[in-house]
Amino acid sequence: MATTRKRILPSGATSWQADYRDNAGKRRSKQFAKKSEADAFLLTVRGEVRAGMHVAERDSPTFDMAATDWLEKLERDGLERATTERYRATYQTHVKPELGVRKLASITPGQLQVFVDGKAGAMSLSSLKKVRDCLRQVFSYAVKRGKAGMNPATDIDLPQPRRGQKEPPEMPTKAEIKRIVEATPAKWTPYIRTAVLTGLRASELRGLTWADVDLGRGVISVTHRMDRFGADGPPKSDAGRRDIPLSAGTVDMLKTWQETCPKGEANLVFPAPEGGALSHQNFLRRVFWPTMLKAGVAIDTGKVDDDGKPVLEPKYTFHALRHAAAALFIEQGFRPERVKTLMGHSSIQITFDVYGYLFPKEDDDRAAMAQIEDNLFV
Incomplete structure (x- = not known):
């Protein structure tokens, strides 16, 4: 029997005690400052006890x-x-x-x-x-595991961005990409160019082996990836397993790179200089960030160094090259479903959420419809 009763504390203050029995029949109680709080607590407890899920606060872990x-x-x-x-x-x-x-x-x-x-x-x-x-x-x-009676986090609401509030992903322009590639040390150029032209994730580039690259057909098959700790595993989702077509120029570049790239047991396409797994942080710190600064693809922090010179920071993340690749696919006329496949997105909604603003708009559709009409009747 669950009841609420009034109590007068030694201090003279009033409290409300909720009494009930748990699933094992053991008497439990909890005090509240207000009767409404005690009643609400008992309402919840009754449901948990009936469902066999109640855990008393005294027995609850932190x-x-x-x-x-x-x-x-x-x-x-x-x-x-x-x-x-x-x-x-x-x-x-x-x-x-x-x-x-x-x-x-x-x-x-x-x-x-x-x-x-x-x-x-x-x-x-x-x-x-x-x-x-x-x-x-x-x-x-x-x-x-019987350590909690309910999950109070199930219906947490998050703030909803207002319409048009979402910012498009930051990515380098075509002019900036050219400057970055031109400033990249020769031994790292295949890595940067492949990232820009395929849209592969950094983890997919790190895990890419020569067995995944068919230079005869001009295709990269994404079958696994390597996290930043050097652990090899499957792609992020089933959609991550995909084939990426390569241009003739990229095939020639990779053929040349295959002859000179560091060799290691894993047969990686883009290994570290000693042939093992590439450390993403080392690559960023020693290659990518300095290359952007050298290319002038940087932002002014508003600070100055000890010599009075402006302190600059790299403008983009490495992931921005993946965004740039998607933008190039769309500019080339690839349809949304094809972009989804090439990017390895698990749903078309992800593609539209991130890159929807880049696809042709209504005016472009009207022009296309007019062209169809002209081809038929003019």
Whole structure:
């Protein structure tokens, strides 16, 4: 029997005690400042007890205990290391400081919504989604193991961007691409040119082997990728397995590169100088960023160095070359479904979400319809 009763504390203050029995028949109680809070608590508890899912706050682990167990499980299950580390960084930076010491049973949906709302102004939407995913997955893990009675993170709302608010991805212009390629050291030119002309992800370029490159047919087959820790694995999704056609010029470039590139056991197309797996951070720091600065593809930070010279920073990320490749595909007239395939997107919606603004607009369609009419009747 679940009841709410009024209590007068030794201090003279009034509290409301919610009494109930858990799934094992053990008497439990919890005090609240307001009767409405105690009644709402009992309403939730009754449902959890009926479903056999209730966990009393006294027996509940802290969020940090559950999150630690969850992260360890991700590692045991062999989840890609980069993904696990991303979850870990999100938890340690954005969740643990405020929620780590809280008991899972004490956290309500409303509290989590307020928690996420409080971060909305200081974080990008993509970072906020990572926080929400972390909350959801920790609670889901705990519920499945009887450590929490419910998942209060299920219905967290995120701020919706206003129409037209989304910024297009940053990417170099064709003139900037030419300058970057011209400034690239010769031994790295095949890597940069292949990135621009194929749209391959950095992890796909790192994992590319000569067995994946058919220079006779002029095709690169994407069958696996290598994360930034050097671990080889499958593409991000089934759509990531794809064939990328190569131009005659790219085939000739890769034939020449195959003769001179560093050799290693993995037979990588773009290895590190000693033949092993390429470190993405080393490549950025030693090659890509200096190359952009040399090419003048940079932004002025507004600061000056000790000699009074402006401090410049590289203008783009390496991923921007992938965006540039997609833009070139679309400019060349490739249809959305073909761009989706070449980019390895898991759905056409992703293609439109990122690159929809680049596809021909209504005026272009009208011109095409007029051309059809002229061809038929004029």
